[in-house]
Amino acid sequence: MELGNKERSLVSKVMDGLIAGIVEERYGAVLPPQDILSKEFDVSRTVMREALSMLLARHMLDVRPKIGTRIRPMRDWRMIDEDVVNWRFRSKPDKTFLRDVIEFRGLIEPAACALAATRASAAEIAGIREAFEVLSQTSTDDPNFQTADALLHTRILAASGNQFYQQMAAIIRGALSLVNPILSTRDGGWNNVVAAHGRIVEAIERRAPKEAEAAALAMIEYTADELTRALAPEALEQR
Structure with missing residues (x-):
């Protein structure tokens, strides 16, 4: 029925x-x-x-x-399902899950940034720049800072022109919702992340795929290092 x-x-x-x-x-x-x-x-x-x-x-x-x-x-859980992604990221993160999230981003985002630098239309690049300008002017005290970051990543994935990468946008947004609150508590963490985003956007605008890929990989590696430090046993004991 x-x-x-x-x-x-x-x-x-x-x-x-x-x-x-x-x-x-x-x-x-x-x-x-x-x-x-x-x-x-x-x-x-x-x-x-x-x-x-x-x-x-x-x-x-x-x-x-x-x-x-x-x-x-x-x-x-079937993580390819957007609802499942949202539900999974509602649970308390553990180190293994954070590791898997970082590894996933390292596989998807650098390649997507390189493709965006090659394939993005002028309108898509303008949209990426627009999203970055909003992000750069949004502090972590603003409840919309997560939305601003998610929009930038979503537009880059869309500009890659790869339908599989585009389908991964929900997982990337979920990953950002998990790691950004941790990064925002690190000294200079969020400012460094925003600056890293800027380097990616500039490389895409210059149609420099290798530079875009390298900038994205560097950003993710920085994120991984900061998360490792934030979740170290001595750091948790100080909370």
């Missing part, structure tokens, strides 16, 4: 609630039975069943006989 608009809205609400419970580790390893969850969220079993099936399709849950609905490790 096809769900109506009201039911679909309820499904989305239930999914968001379930994700919150999962990332906050309120459920443990196995979800409660569907009838209990239906009462918890005050929805019908049909709505709950649909919400759970959506999470199953994203490799977030696993139904096993005599065990129930098991929560799968986050590393198994």
